[in-house]
């Protein structure tokens with residue numbers, strides 16, 4: 323049996339300000355840092371240990387991993403970062419306020435933008451100052467690989483090759499992994515692992531800074547999955 327831990331970053335400044343974030347590289351708030359430290363303490367109290375960590379190239383996930391590992395006295399662990407674990411790209415909505423957009427376009431439209439499986443938000447213009455196409459951290463990618471918007475289906479399509487090429491082989495080799503990532507890159511992974519339908523994934527939300535433990539069989543099929551809450555194990559809903 324293998325154990326894999328997924329953790330969504332702690333509260334970010336734009337979570338607090340209720341802004342569409344996507345690939346925008348925002349910091350954790352003081353609450354987000356505390357959530358990450360608490361996650362590390364809970365993992366340690368549950369007796370979980372890791373051999374390696376994975377994260378995105380966005381600092382809210384990277385710093386969550388640091389604080390979590392620091393609380394476990396395990397910042398020495400090897401860490402692999404990939405853009406493929408980044409948050410879903412939010413297109414032209416990046417930076418805008420979610421409540422303002424709901425007032426302007428209605429709750430139903432905002433729900434489609436936020437949770438539809440295959441309808442992406444309006445794209446960024448390639449020349450938009452918010453586009454990540456000039457960002458040095460993505461310089462190894464062809465420009466067209468850097469999204470201008472994404473629906474969850476697009477996120478699944480770029481997360482799964484990384485699961486297959488990097489994460490799954492590590493698990494099969496016996497490595498105990500923690501993955502610190504984002505609400506939607508983790509929803510993509512959970513959808514795949516648990517075989518959740520395109521319809522049912524719409525209502526699955528992953529909270530900030532709460533370790534989600536998967537117990538996997540030899541074929542990497544989930545046997546159990548649960549959040550590590552202060553009160554103990556809580557089933558994934």
Ligand SMILES: O=C(O)[C@@H](CO)OP(=O)(O)O
Pocket residue numbers: 337341342343344345409410412436505506
């Ligand atoms: O803004 C974002 O990038 C994400 C995660 O915070 O928001 P949502 O919950 O709408 O997917």
